[in-house]
Amino acid sequence: MEFFMDSHDRLEYTFLRIMGVIMAEQNNQNPQEPVRGRVGRFGGYGGQYIPETLMEAVTELETAYNQYKDDPDFVRELDGLLADYAGRPSRLYYAEKMTRDLGGAKIYLKREDLNHTGSHKINNVLGQVLLAKRMGKTRVIAETGAGQHGVATATAAALMNMECEIFMGREDTERQALNVYRMELLGARVNHVTTGTMTLKDAVNATMREWTSRMSDTLYVLGSVMGPHPFPTIVRDFQSVIGREIKAQMMEAEGRLPDMVVACVGGGSNAAGTFYDFINDSSVALVGCEAAGLGVDNPKNAATIANGTVGVFHGMKSYFCQDEYGQIAPVYSISAGLDYPGIGPEHASLHDTGRASYVPVTDDEAVSAFEYLSRTEGIIPAIESAHAVAYVRKIAGAMDKEKIIVITLSGRGDKDVAAIARYKGVDIHE
Amino acid sequence: MSKNKGAVRIEGAFQSGKALITFLTGGDPDVVTTEKLIRVMEEEGADLIEIGIPFSDPVAEGPVIQDADERALAAGTTVDDLFAMVARLRTGGEGGADGVGGVDASDGERGLTKPLLFMTYYNPIFTYGLERFAAKCVESGIDGLIVPDVPYEESGEIKDVFEPHGIAIISMIAPTSDERAVMIAKEAEGFLYCVSSLGVTGIRSEIGTTIGGSIEAVRVASDIPCAIGFGISTPAQAAEMAALADGVIVGSAIVRIIAEHGSESEAPVREYVRAMKEALRTV
Numbered sequence: 163m164e165f166f167m168d169s170h171d172r173l174e175y176t177f178l179r180i181m182g183v184i185m186a187e188q189n190n191q192n193p194q195e196p197v198r199g200r201v202g203r204f205g206g207y208g209g210q211y212i213p214e215t216l217m218e219a220v221t222e223l224e225t226a227y228n229q230y231k232d233d234p235d236f237v238r239e240l241d242g243l244l245a246d247y248a249g250r251p252s253r254l255y256y257a258e259k260m261t262r263d264l265g266g267a268k269i270y271l272k273r274e275d276l277n278h279t280g281s282h283k284i285n286n287v288l289g290q291v292l293l294a295k296r297m298g299k300t301r302v303i304a305e306t307g308a309g310q311h312g313v314a315t316a317t318a319a320a321l322m323n324m325e326c327e328i329f330m331g332r333e334d335t336e337r338q339a340l341n342v343y344r345m346e347l348l349g350a351r352v353n354h355v356t357t358g359t360m361t362l363k364d365a366v367n368a369t370m371r372e373w374t375s376r377m378s379d380t381l382y383v384l385g386s387v388m389g390p391h392p393f394p395t396i397v398r399d400f401q402s403v404i405g406r407e408i409k410a411q412m413m414e415a416e417g418r419l420p421d422m423v424v425a426c427v428g429g430g431s432n433a434a435g436t437f438y439d440f441i442n443d444s445s446v447a448l449v450g451c452e453a454a455g456l457g458v459d460n461p462k463n464a465a466t467i468a469n470g471t472v473g474v475f476h477g478m479k480s481y482f483c484q485d486e487y488g489q490i491a492p493v494y495s496i497s498a499g500l501d502y503p504g505i506g507p508e509h510a511s512l513h514d515t516g517r518a519s520y521v522p523v524t525d526d527e528a529v530s531a532f533e534y535l536s537r538t539e540g541i542i543p544a545i546e547s548a549h550a551v552a553y554v555r556k557i558a559g560a561m562d563k564e565k566i567i568v569i570t571l572s573g574r575g576d577k578d579v580a581a582i583a584r585y586k587g588v589d590i591h592e
Numbered sequence: 593m594s595k596n597k598g599a600v601r602i603e604g605a606f607q608s609g610k611a612l613i614t615f616l617t618g619g620d621p622d623v624v625t626t627e628k629l630i631r632v633m634e635e636e637g638a639d640l641i642e643i644g645i646p647f648s649d650p651v652a653e654g655p656v657i658q659d660a661d662e663r664a665l666a667a668g669t670t671v672d673d674l675f676a677m678v679a680r681l682r683t684g685g686e687g688g689a690d691g692v693g694g695v696d697a698s699d700g701e702r703g704l705t706k707p708l709l710f711m712t713y714y715n716p717i718f719t720y721g722l723e724r725f726a727a728k729c730v731e732s733g734i735d736g737l738i739v740p741d742v743p744y745e746e747s748g749e750i751k752d753v754f755e756p757h758g759i760a761i762i763s764m765i766a767p768t769s770d771e772r773a774v775m776i777a778k779e780a781e782g783f784l785y786c787v788s789s790l791g792v793t794g795i796r797s798e799i800g801t802t803i804g805g806s807i808e809a810v811r812v813a814s815d816i817p818c819a820i821g822f823g824i825s826t827p828a829q830a831a832e833m834a835a836l837a838d839g840v841i842v843g844s845a846i847v848r849i850i851a852e853h854g855s856e857s858e859a860p861v862r863e864y865v866r867a868m869k870e871a872l873r874t875v
Binding site for chain 1: 716719740766
């Protein structure tokens, strides 16, 4: 492999990991272990609402995960991949111009956009595909919305010699055509899903159906903190590297914890990864930014906490956008990655307990933030991440200059450039 | 534990030879047609009838039933419409707009007597309210529910509410259940739904099933009737599967006929159900 970091980076990475572990121990971490007799519950949310045929597969996954998550060889191999291949730790960047411009709280950006494949999705995928390998699987399947998780899965599959099939709604294959080609370049087969609303939720349906028909050699590499247990826990654990690094990097940069961490939320994996290590630090506000599409009062939105009600779908009990008869709503967002009618069960619980708050951000606000960050900091964020930037734009100015906000920039915006141009009515002759 | 009323009625469907369990999606293409077809099914010897409540995202279904759900939802079908339909079927009332409770049986058509099941996903039940849903089942004349996304581990919350109302919750086993099969069967009521093969619902030209082994294991531990479903479409397949079990479930094959003939499905469905029942009589 030719992806070595220099020795300083390696040392820094090791340092951050150790710091993270020490702090986790000091805080007596793992606050969200199941509180009820049943597995995979976050408060009353989560669970395993799946067909009997799949129970064997999720049980096998849970057993394997428990076997390997603390296995020294597994951890060493995963850490090596995260460092040398994905480029971790991702940088914590002080956005000085944005801070000055908004005139309030100090703003840091957690640069998950700089990871290999351009988003936080690689953190989870490297863990799950490595796990699949240990389980003796030879094939991985995954859903994707914006294409980031699909690209990450196709990448890890190429690296680890796994057959790979991706399921993507036809609406999204059109919105994100470039990512379809990227996945194919990486050797994956991309299935265009033409059922239902032809977006992320339908891609999840299709992947679950595929897994039901073939599981002995196949692992479903789920891309967010959703679905049946153990996925919400596994994905959160693999993504929690984000918050762990933020904590250590912030201690190094400022000598204290931030006052607020902000991340966008679709299913909620980058937010869960960002929040997890801060859950017991009550001084740190946790804010998730939902996609409000054309507005929370307009039917065309995907703001699950703002508009959803408790239901059971995609294997989990959580909040969902749905009608009075429990039919899942055809949600909408400019962001294919946030265009999902549900939210992970741990977020549902964090919302209920008030530990985290969830705020709606519209298409217009996100597009404006997309342009703002590009011009102010020279960083083009993913349109998903731009939802988090948009919220901070609204509140930072009114905050005290001593306060510190960290925004997780979950991905880079190259994939969105054409769609934003279309949104703005700019003809760029694609 | 004494058996609940629904479970007793459902088990009764297995008392005279191999049972034929037929499925159709409620409201596909409209509720009037569904109502007619359910009567036809009973007349032609279906022992137990499953009515699918259409759901926007039926993850355990193949394309045939997915499409049926879409058609039924596009026609505006709600669970309230289907409760009203069941009430009319039970009392023999003809399809008025609001036949709940079926006060009018004046046209002389007799009420449907065979046990009826709703098949749907958990969310439509959960969102309706478990208690409210259970009360409506009793009021209209539903005997049990099949909820494919509620496995053994999650079944407590639904059974706790429906059992006291005398509504059976049907358990499922799959080829992947292995040692889970006996655990599931011990708590099963009505009948045990045995999924023939991996994958979602749909017609299979060949059913490569290993479910027979699980059924043998179940027989040792429980006297629950076992019915095999998923993939069965021809009379020959029905006979073959019935030899391994106490009955067969036929879904996609019927829904495909309805997809083709729409509101004119009565004759072809009648012919099909008759042929399938005939095949089971030879086993």
